[in-house]
Amino acid sequence: MSVSRTVVGAHYGWRDFAIQRLSGVVIIVFTLWLLIELLMLPALTYGNWAGLFATMRMKVVTSVAMLALAYHAWIGVRDIFMDYIKPAMLRLALQSATIVVLVGYVVWAFTILWRV
Amino acid sequence: MSESAAKPRPEFRNIHVSQILKYRMPGPAIVSILHRISGALLFLVGIPFILYLFQQSLTSELSFERYQAVVSHWFAKLVLLGLAWGFLHHLLAGIRFLFLDLHMGCDLPSARKSAAIVLFASLVLTALVGLKIFGVF
Numbered sequence: 001m002s003v004s005r006t007v008v009g010a011h012y013g014w015r016d017f018a019i020q021r022l023s024g025v026v027i028i029v030f031t032l033w034l035l036i037e038l039l040m041l042p043a044l045t046y047g048n049w050a051g052l053f054a055t056m057r058m059k060v061v062t063s064v065a066m067l068a069l070a071y072h073a074w075i076g077v078r079d080i081f082m083d084y085i086k087p088a089m090l091r092l093a094l095q096s097a098t099i100v101v102l103v104g105y106v107v108w109a110f111t112i113l114w115r116v
Numbered sequence: 117m118s119e120s121a122a123k124p125r126p127e128f129r130n131i132h133v134s135q136i137l138k139y140r141m142p143g144p145a146i147v148s149i150l151h152r153i154s155g156a157l158l159f160l161v162g163i164p165f166i167l168y169l170f171q172q173s174l175t176s177e178l179s180f181e182r183y184q185a186v187v188s189h190w191f192a193k194l195v196l197l198g199l200a201w202g203f204l205h206h207l208l209a210g211i212r213f214l215f216l217d218l219h220m221g222c223d224l225p226s227a228r229k230s231a232a233i234v235l236f237a238s239l240v241l242t243a244l245v246g247l248k249i250f251g252v253f
Contacts, residue, residue, distance in 0.1 A: 021214060021217065024210050024214070025214070028207065028210075028211070031207070046173075046177050046180040049173060049174070049180070050174055050180075053174055069163070073155075073158075073159045073163070076152075076155045076156075076159070077155075077156070077159055080152060080155075080156060105163050105164070105167060108167050108171075109167055109170070112167070112170055112171045112174055112175075115174075115175065116174050
């Protein structure tokens with residue numbers, strides 16, 4: 001199977017550029033959302049706090065924000081490695097570890113959310 | 117003509133890490149590198165620590181008390197203060213970059229001004245968070 005990749009002017013980086021900004025905006029919106037939900041709690045007790053995340057609305061919004069955060073962190077950390085880590089094998093190892101860690105963070109967050 | 121032959125033109129290559137301190141970086145450059153450093157901090161420490169606290173605070177009444185015990189330790193407070201700065205700087209610098217992407221505030225005076233605002237505002241907001249964390253209000 002032949003693989004054809006345009007070497008120049010293909011705009012392959014444009015998708016990551018767009019996703020980085022979109023995921024950033026999602027995180028900003030979630031931050032404001034959470035802040036408002038917190039301000040509307042009568043008091044910060046376990047019952048109120050757990051009750052907030054027991055709602056389907058909070059489960060969905062937090063899950064979406066976590067996915068956005070993981071993708072955002074992937075692009076950012078990958079760019080750091082691309083800039084500073086030149087040996088290919090080391091860079092590959094670090095990038096692979098980053099993906100594993102980020103997937104772990106997402107699963108962890110989902111598990112916490114869906115146990116409430 | 118002979119002068120240019122005697123005096124070699126200066127060469128500017130990518131700088132090395134060891135040269136960083138000798139460079140006088142303008143505000144926008146400081147915002148940019150701090151955006152990267154704060155992002156790395158949030159990835160390495162922020163996400164796992166916040167998820168741990170999130171889990172402790174939500175799992176049960178008992179774990180909620182453990183969560184309260186953890187966050188009332190002075191070292192945890194210090195870590196949270198550092199993370200608060202990382203988050204606030206990353207957030208404000210990110211918003212600034214979104215405006216630059218929309219070609220707003222790209223001229224030098226505006227870019228310098230917005231960079232100074234980001235650096236200053238993130239520190240002021242971090243100080244406010246610090247006052248809250250250490251129980252001043």
